[in-house]
Amino acid sequence: MRLAWRRLRLALALALTMSAATLGCREHHAVRLSAGFDRDSGLPDGYQCEDSSGKLLLERVKQSRIFSVRVDFMRVSGGVPVCREADLHTWCEDHLCERVTPTPLCFDADYSTGEPTLGPAVAALARLRDEVVISDAPDGVVMVRLIGTLQPCAEDVVNPDLVVGCSRSCPVRLDEISGALLLTLGGFPRDCERNIKVCASQNFREQN
DSSP states (O other): OOOOOOSSSOOEEEEEEOOOOEETTEEOOEEEOBOOOOTTTOOOTTSOOBOTTSOBGGGGHHHHOOOEEEEEEEEEOSSOOOOSHHHHHHHHHHSOEEEEEEEEEEEEOOOSSSOOOSHHHHHHHHTTTTOEEESSOOSSEEEEEEEEESSOTTOOSOOGGGEEEEEEOOSEEGGGOOEEEEEBOOSOGGGHHHHHHHHTSSSSSOOO
16 A cells, blocks of 8 residues: 655654763763654654655565664764755765764564565564663764665665665754654655665765
């Protein structure tokens, strides 16, 4: 069934908890995920993109039988830019935006047995509930990303052409956040596939 695009819906929430642990003079903070999925589709924001024929990109896992979902951090230099998709794209064209390595958390979907369905991919996404992502989140301004790709976790570098879903936070300083930080994907439905490729890229830029 064709899944309608819902721009305003419950996005994946990333709850941040600050640790009192201290190493030297540096305060450490931990990042935890609390996943909220769209009530109708069972998928987080940024995972309901469709191709030109109206088919869900995530359906491609049925052919590839490979899917991983990973959480990482994109460091943003030069200040704290506006969160809108177009403004972020422009910002990262003019400033250094780069992935913080290594990837702190990644889950492979289990397609080893049975008929290929969306079930294992959705189950991999669901595993993010209450998982500790990283015990010492990066300093400075970062975006937190949730990337779904037709690659195994063993391949650390994401190929944008194999991305089937991506959502991100606004650029923030994580040690200044309390409560919930929402991950979403902005822009118009017609730009969805383009936007998830930029979202999942190594430098938050459109690839030529």
